[in-house]
Amino acid sequence: MLSARDDLDLVRDVARGDQSAFAQLVGRHVAAVRSVALRFTGSTADADDVAQDVFLKVWTHASGFDPEKASFTTWLHRIAANRCFDLLRSRRRWGWLGLDASQERAATHPRADDALAERETLDAVRADILSLPERQRMALLLVVTADRSAQDVADVLGVSRGAAEQLIVRARQTLRDRQKERAAT
Amino acid sequence: MTLDDLEKNLLLYGADLSRWRAAEARAAQRLIASNSAAQRLFDDIARLDGTLKRAAAPEATDSALTGRILEAAHPRLPVPLFPPTWRFAATGLAVAASIAGFAVGYFGEAGAMPLDDAGYMALGETEMESGLADMWLLL
Known part of the structure; x- marks a missing residue:
């Protein structure tokens, strides 16, 4: 059955220019890629751009994918992580913060309405995630949002498993400390 | 398992013990059941995990983004101004007009x-x- 084809089959067909296989890969993975990018950049517009760039790279570079080196998902998230890091680097170079990102950060201010308490909690945690150092942030999002293992994080970021574990532990520790601070105030 | 081991594993794997190695999960369960500090630690991380899951869970992607990606990967050919049947009719009319003019x-x-x-x-x-x-x- 076509829908049961695994990623490896699909990416091989994509390398041969099969548009239908490409559409299936996009449908299968776009939500995870975009969600990681969204929580990493804090901007829906940037997340959409990253997702588009990532899958265009899959379309044009599928023949360069080597299943001996990594799974398709690891390869995909490596492209996405690099695109996210590049985006922030270029933003820093030009000293520019997207309007979209600033709007989403502005929305994290506490509001008096109790009905919005849950929304405020989630906004506060998202702001905490955005404030993490880049590699910690990416490591945590790969675990929480993309459901990847510590070894996958190591493969995506090109670091040792020990280093990846450190990134995850530090990220969670920081968020836990912020949660405690909020609970105390 | 010590409290420090438990904390490190909770921060690394989260509070869902099914994601831990089986032996470590069993040791953690024993410690949590017998030690109130371990229980508090576990509750802390479980609360954080719950919030994190809600705050950073994958979001459904609308079809517009998927369409945009597919469009960018294989851009359509330019859309003809007139459908093929119109173009045949227009060509026939032009030929007929030329013959009549001649x-x-x-x-x-x-x-x-x-x-x-x-x-x-x-x-x-x-x-x-x-x-x-x-x-x-x-x-």
């Missing part, structure tokens, strides 16, 4: 043949006669 031009030219000498003579006579008549009037 026919009218060719046969119309043949019907309006230049006047022969006799014709010019006849015309000249008529004009001359008319001129003479005018002169008689002047006289």
Whole structure:
């Protein structure tokens, strides 16, 4: 059955220019890629751009994918992580913060309405995630949002498993400390 | 398992013990059941995990983004101004108009043949006669 084809089959067909296989890969993975990018950049517009760039790279570079080196998902998230890091680097170079990102950060201010308490909690945690150092942030999002293992994080970021574990532990520790601070105030 | 081990594993793998190695998960369960500090630690991380899951869970992607990606990967050919049937009809009309124009031009030219000498003579006579008549009037 076509829908049961695994990623490896699909990416091989994509390398041969099969548009239908490409559409299936996009449908299968776009939500995870975009969600990681969204929580990493804090901007829906940037997340959409990253997702588009990532899958265009899959379309044009599928023949360069080597299943001996990594799974398709690891390869995909490596492209996405690099695109996210590049985006922030270029933003820093030009000293520019997207309007979209600033709007989403502005929305994290506490509001008096109790009905919005849950929304405020989630906004506060998202702001905490955005404030993490880049590699910690990416490591945590790969675990929480993309459901990847510590070894996958190591493969995506090109670091040792020990280093990846450190990134995850530090990220969670920081968020836990912020949660405690909020609970105390 | 010590409290420090438990904390490190909770921060690394989260509070879902099914994601831990089996032996470590069993040791953690024993410690949590017997130690109130371990229980508090576990509750802390479980609360954080719950919030994190809600705050950073994958979001459904609308079809517009998928469409945008597919469009960018294989851009469509330029959309024709008229559908093929219209284009055939327009070509047929142009050919028919060309043939009709040629026919009218060719046969119309043949019907309006230049006047022969006799014709010019006849015309000249008529004009001359008319001129003479005018002169008689002047006289």
